[in-house]
Amino acid sequence: xxxxxxxxxxxxxxxxxxxxxxxxxxxxxxxxxxxxxxxxxxxxxxxxxxxxxxxxxxxxxxxxxxxxxxxxxxxxxxxxxxxxxxxxxxxxxxxxxxxxxxxxxxxxxxxxxxxx
Amino acid sequence: xxxxxxxxxxxxxxxxxxxxxxxxxxxxxxxxxxxxxxxxxxxxxxxxxxxxxxxxxxxxxxxxxxxxxxxxxxxxxxxxxxxxxxxxxxxxxxxxxxxxxxxxxxxxxxxxxxx
Numbered sequence: 578x579x580x581x582x583x584x585x586x587x588x589x590x591x592x593x594x595x596x597x598x599x600x601x602x603x604x605x606x607x608x609x610x611x612x613x614x615x616x617x618x619x620x621x622x623x624x625x626x627x628x629x630x631x632x633x634x635x636x637x638x639x640x641x642x643x644x645x646x647x648x649x650x651x652x653x654x655x656x657x658x659x660x661x662x663x664x665x666x667x668x669x670x671x672x673x674x675x676x677x678x679x680x681x682x683x684x685x686x687x688x689x690x691x692x693x
Numbered sequence: 694x695x696x697x698x699x700x701x702x703x704x705x706x707x708x709x710x711x712x713x714x715x716x717x718x719x720x721x722x723x724x725x726x727x728x729x730x731x732x733x734x735x736x737x738x739x740x741x742x743x744x745x746x747x748x749x750x751x752x753x754x755x756x757x758x759x760x761x762x763x764x765x766x767x768x769x770x771x772x773x774x775x776x777x778x779x780x781x782x783x784x785x786x787x788x789x790x791x792x793x794x795x796x797x798x799x800x801x802x803x804x805x806x807x808x
Contacts, residue, residue, distance in 0.1 A: 581736075608793040619783055619798035620737070627792040667736050673792050679725045679744040680787075680794050684736035 581685035583668050589691045592658060598688045600651040600668030608632075609651040610682065611643060612667040620667055626651060627673055658692045665689050695720045695786045697767075699799035707807050712756075712771040714802045716784030719765065724786045726767045727796075728758060731781040740782075743767060754778070779806045 581602045590596050600609065608627045612620035625633035626645040634643075640662075642654040651668055666689075669682040700715040718724050723745055729737040741752025748760045754777075758769045767784065784799040 583736075610793070617801070617803075619801055622796070625793045632791070632793055665734075669736075671794050674789065679742065680789070681727070681739050681742060682737075682787075682794055682796060684729075684738070686736045687734075689734065 581668055581670055581683050583666075583685035583688050585688060586686065587689045587691075589693065590655065590658065591693050592660075594658075595654070595656045597655065598653040598666055598668075598690070600653075600685055601649055602670045602683070603649055604670065604683065605648075605672075606670035606683070607648060607673045608671045609645060610669040610671075611651070611653050612669065614665045614667055614687070624653075655690075658690075660692050663690055663692045695724060695788060695797055697726070697784045697786050697797060697799040699782075699784050699802050701802055702800065703803045703805065705805040705807060706774045708776055709773050712769070712774045712778065712804065714769040714782050714784075714804065716758075716767045716769065716799060717765050718767060718784075718786055720786060722788075725788065726758075726760065727785045727787065728752065728756070728767075728769050729783045729785060729798075731783065731801075733780070737783065740769070774804075774806045776806050776808065779804055 611623040614620045623637045624643040629645045644652040665687045667687045668685040671682045672680045696719045698717045726743040728740040741750045743760045751757045787796045
């Protein structure tokens with residue numbers, strides 16, 4: 578299995594809703610990532626988990642809450658979002674290795690979020 | 694700090710024509726360079742990667758890229774464009790940062806293929 582699966586593909590939510598995005602991989606990758614991508618822009622890193630521990634939080638507002646329940650799953654919990662949070666949210670995973678910068682990120686197809 | 698610059702946010706070619714997408718990098722150490730492709734409403738897919746084993750790198754779908762240290766470039770080419778090549782292309786540089794890959798993306802080039 579060489580895929581990263583993201584659900585749902587599309588999500589519409591109001592500013593008072595609570596929802597979650599889910600990501601799953603079975604490639605044995607121990608690093609998992611959340612990226613946010615606005616239209617016509619490159620992906621922006623939000624969070625990184627390495628061995629199920631949060632390694633990087635790129636100053637993301639607390640209305641985004643990541644969770645890594647096990648080595649295959651990554652969630653992004655959403656609460657009280659703003660319309661400007663509407664974007665494509667991409668999950669990715671990679672191997673963790675010491676010293677090599679050549680590990681490839683495998684991306685999911687993304688979850689398209691619209692905040693009304 | 695590592696960075697990549699993609700020249701041209703939008704490139705148009707005729708079907709069957711040469712595709713050339715430009716990427717220049719800035720790095721104080723030998724870089725690990727990638728090209729990713731993103732089709733509409735999809736995630737990013739790896740086209741090819743340079744890891745210093747060979748300067749000419751062949752990827753999927755007939756694409757290739759040549760690493761030129763003297764020009765600090767890693768341009769992406771394809772001899773003959775196909776309609777299915779229409780997509781957004783991102784050049785990226787990456788390094789290991791304590792257990793994860795720190796990826797710096799270029800701003801992207803949208804390729805339009807004209808019938």
